[in-house]
Amino acid sequence: MHQLVARRCVDTCQTANPNRVPQRQNARPIHLATISSSCRMRLSAGTCGMGDMQTSNTSAQYLSVDLSSRKNIAAEIETMRQIVDGLGALAACLESIWCDSSAGATYTVTVAKGMWHDDLPRAIADATYATGGYNGIYIEAEDGHGCTLDPDWPGDGIEGEPFDAHEQAGAQRLNQIANSPLPNGFLDRLRxxxxxxxxxxxxxxxxxxxxxxxxxxxxxxxxxxxxxxxxxxxxxxxxxxxxxxxxxxxxxxxxxxxxxxxxxxxxxxxxxxxxxxxxxLQPPAFEPPTILQLKEIIVKHFTKENFLEVGLVTGWAQYIRSHDRLLRSLSWGDPDYAGNVLELLTAMEARNDGSFAKLQGYITTTFSEQAQTVTQTAVFSSAKSVLGYQYTTPRNDVIGVMMPFNSNFTSVYQAIQRACGQTPLLAKRADEVWNNSTVISDILELINHSAVVICDLTGRNENVFYELGIAHAWNKTVVPIAQSDADVPADVRHHRYLKYLNNREGLEAMERDLATRLTGLLGKNKSMF
Known part of the structure; x- marks a missing residue:
């Protein structure tokens, strides 16, 4: 990355520190005249020689700047000394630098009282970048000047990049490393x-x-x-x-x-x-169906017309028409049809001319629901072994209710049933389902086929929270309810929840509010039915 800092120290420091951090090209100079007199006095109070650095295993003082390492690593002290050198005259503005290598070279820089300078954030970022990069810098300063610099590592920057794109570029580099891009400005909105x-x-x-x-x-x-x-x-x-x-x-x-x-x-x-x-946040990219998943879709859903369309799209029309068994076995329902389909797919993939990808695109577009089903089935195959549930295409024909199974919640569930009765769907609790040999399988089946899942978090019941997590993971619409704000943890408080009292008036109010909420949700998602 283009380094933007140069000539940040007085001549005496340049002479005394021949091993200081190299300057980057095209840097805008920061002149000593722009720094306050108190700042220059602070600089002159220290010396620039390494021999005057007072050190211990965990901390040091260099040019009047306190340096400390959370992990007691001597190399971190040396890196921070290089950062001070790279700051030149602006080093006099600092009180301390603290490094935490457990967080991947994360630094906290404290600006001395009354020493703020507008060039400090850029200078600190560039000086730290020159030592090999950083995983975040927190600048502490009075009068609201403090700020956070996002991660920045060498290796893929653009020469001549302006400073006003510095933080954005650092975040983009981190995102590329993590292979999960963050939107521009997302970290600021998050904080x-x-x-x-x-x-x-x-x-x-x-x-x-x-x-x-x-x-x-x-x-x-x-x-x-x-x-x-x-x-x-x-x-x-x-x-x-x-x-x-x-x-x-x-x-x-x-x-x-x-x-x-x-x-x-x-x-x-x-x-x-x-x-x-x-x-x-960008969701995981949709994985196109594999060759065996394509075979499953084709065998179950393809007609002769689909094969002819595929031939036109992929350039394999002659192969499909001239195959002695493919279309014939389709028409007659012969047992070798699946094998003929697999023969076509393996030949298309082996040619490696882009036709297989075109076929994937055709099926994903033409049979979107079926393609989603087969890929989701593959995703849930591991869940099957862990949770004991065989994934099937959601019916979205019921409103699942997750709540403790005891008499204290009988009147609550009755109010929920009345609220759901004002929608096209009925409420159902897991103890009303007996399709599997285990209760957990019935619960998972109910969640999977629910258009909406109502979770009563009252009392922080562990089973309800477990079911809430599964509903969220399976991208279900969830309506939390609770008798107390304290029952709703911060992790799920961003979801709108209904608070109710377990008495006659409270349940009547909850019934009205819940019916309104469900009607609105199901009205927005008519495609569920």
């Missing part, structure tokens, strides 16, 4: 959709005496180490957390990565699901 305190609140209990929610200021015992006092601080305005005990720090993505042991992209997808932004 804006949910506060850090909301996410951190899953693992901590806020100290009400020290916290000030109106200012986005929260304190709690640290979730990363054992303690009895509140040394863990979250600043919602800046989107950062810091523990004054163990020095854990980061933003909302770091929190999710660390607490749930996820990769960067996994943390992004996790938060996207929680915030309801997962619809923006």
């Amino acid at each position: 804006a959709a949910i506060s850090l305190s909301q996410v951190a609140g899953r693992w901590v209990k806020w100290d009400e005496r020290k916290s000030n929610p109106t200012k986005g200021d929260f304190w709690a015992s640290c979730p990363f180490h054992s303690e009895t006092h509140a040394s863990f601080h979250v600043d919602d305005r800046k989107g950062f957390y810091y523990c004054f005990g163990c020095h854990a720090k980061g933003d909302i993505l770091t929190m999710v990565k660390e607490k749930e042991n996820l990769s960067f992209l996994q943390a992004v997808r996790r938060l996207a699901f929680i915030t309801g932004l997962d619809h923006e």
Whole structure:
């Protein structure tokens, strides 16, 4: 990538540091005159020689900048020293740099009070990039100047790339590595959709005496180490957390990565699901049917006309017409028909002239539902061995109800049944189904064939949450209901849920609201029936 920083240090530092980070070409110079006098005084207070760097196994001070490594790695201290060198005169603006290699070269850079300079984000990004790249940089500064720089690694950038595309290009490079593109600006929308305190609140209990929610200021015992006092601080305005005990720090993505042991992209997808932004993420590409799946579709659904159309589309018309058994065995229903179809497919694939791909496209378009069925059946083949269910094409002819099976919910289920009675579909609970030898198979079959799945989360019943997860994984429309807000975890709170009271008035209100919700959903999805 084109490096945009050059001549960022005074002549004395250039002389004293012959091994400093190389400058990138076409960089816009940053002149010492643009830096405040207090910043120049801070720079002159330190020396530029490596011999004056005070170090320990975990931290160091270099040019008056405190350097620390979370994993106690000496090489990280050296890398941060190179970053300071690369900043030149702007290094005087920094208070500290902290590196976390467990998160893939993630840095937190703290700007000293009163030392902010508009060129700092670009300079920090470029100096860190020159050391080999980074997996994210968090710049902490006062007066709202703090910001986050998305990952940036060398190797595939464009020479002459302007800085205003810097973060976008870094995100695109990460997406290419992860093979799962993120939309432009998605990370910004993700961070804006949910506060850090909301996410951190899953693992901590806020100290009400020290916290000030109106200012986005929260304190709690640290979730990363054992303690009895509140040394863990979250600043919602800046989107950062810091523990004054163990020095854990980061933003909302770091929190999710660390607490749930996820990769960067996994943390992004996790938060996207929680915030309801997962619809923006590109779904896995549709896999075209394999040769055996094509054979299954052709044997079950092809007519002579389909074969003639395929011949025109693929250029195999002569082969199909002249085959001594293909069309004849189709017409007479002979037992060798499937073998003749497979012979055509293997010959077409072996020629490798693009005709096989054209056939896949023809079938995917002409028999879209059947193609989806055979590919979904393949996807669910592993689920069959784990869950004990044989996937079939969904009928979408029932409203599945997932709730605890006990007498406390009898009146609730009756209200749900009355609400569903105002739609074309009836409610059904798993204990009303007995098509398989095991209850779980009946539950899975009910979820699969449901147009809508209602999940009562009251009491946080483990079985209901298990069924809720399956319904979500199978892309079912889910309507959560609960008697208390506390029964709805943050992970599913982005879904609209109906809160009700388990009394006469409360159930009547729930019945009305649920009927309205179901009517709206089923009206929008008439293709289900």
